[in-house]
Amino acid sequence: MKINTKNFGEIEINESEIILFQDGIPGFEYLRKFVVIKEEEFIIDYLQGIEEDVTFPIINPFLVNDKYELKIPDSVIKKLEIQKQEDVCVYTIVVIPENIKDIRTNLQAPIIINNASKKGKQIILDESYPLRYMIFEKVGV
Amino acid sequence: MLVLSRKLDESIIINENIEVVILGVSEGKVKLGINAPKDIEILRSEVKKAIENENKEAIQKLDIRKLKSLTRSK
Numbered sequence: 001m002k003i004n005t006k007n008f009g010e011i012e013i014n015e016s017e018i019i020l021f022q023d024g025i026p027g028f029e030y031l032r033k034f035v036v037i038k039e040e041e042f043i044i045d046y047l048q049g050i051e052e053d054v055t056f057p058i059i060n061p062f063l064v065n066d067k068y069e070l071k072i073p074d075s076v077i078k079k080l081e082i083q084k085q086e087d088v089c090v091y092t093i094v095v096i097p098e099n100i101k102d103i104r105t106n107l108q109a110p111i112i113i114n115n116a117s118k119k120g121k122q123i124i125l126d127e128s129y130p131l132r133y134m135i136f137e138k139v140g141v
Numbered sequence: 142m143l144v145l146s147r148k149l150d151e152s153i154i155i156n157e158n159i160e161v162v163i164l165g166v167s168e169g170k171v172k173l174g175i176n177a178p179k180d181i182e183i184l185r186s187e188v189k190k191a192i193e194n195e196n197k198e199a200i201q202k203l204d205i206r207k208l209k210s211l212t213r214s215k
Binding site for chain 2: 007008025026027028041042044054055056057073074075078079093094095096097098100106108109122124127131132141
């Protein structure tokens with residue numbers, strides 16, 4: 001199927017690439033279908049909405065914080081039908097302000113995707129995780 | 142909105158499987174205890190709001206052309 005996007009123009013989506021977010025995403029609970037658009041030249045990828053043209057910049061948090069650790073709650077393992085750790089992808093949403101030096105990512109609410117079941121969810125961890133983690137030094141701009 | 146008054150140690154049951162108990166009342170603060178199934182997410186509302194706002198900002202602030210020009214000039 002083809003979708004029209006502001007950021008990538010018209011793109012071709014394979015049904016098999018679509019990730020289902022049964023609970024939507026906080027602030028966008030009505031959106032269920034997304035695809036991950038991988039960017040070859042840069043560390044930031046994108047979570048693109050299919051039903052509405054929204055683009056979340058995302059990053060693999062382990063690349064910018066080697067101490068990042070999280071436990072996926074049992075209820076989420078069940079909801080996303082996770083059977084093997086290798087099927088799981090973790091991303092965190094990136095905010096890129098006017099001044100690129102303030103680029104940051106949300107380590108408190110990672111996005112968990114099960115590539116086997118094609119289901120995803122943004123989970124909220126406890127407040128010991130930073131909502132705004134500065135990553136300018138790690139992104140190589 | 143349903144408005145109820147509860148005294149210390151009294152509780153409310155929501156949907157048969159969620160119980161909210163008043164554990165403490167002191168100046169301007171109420172301590173609540175919540176019994177609920179593990180798969181029910183319970184958050185302070187300001188935490189939820191903060192996450193929603195970061196998500197919205199992530200979308201609004203994205204300027205792909207600018208980002209590409211910054212990363213291309215590497």
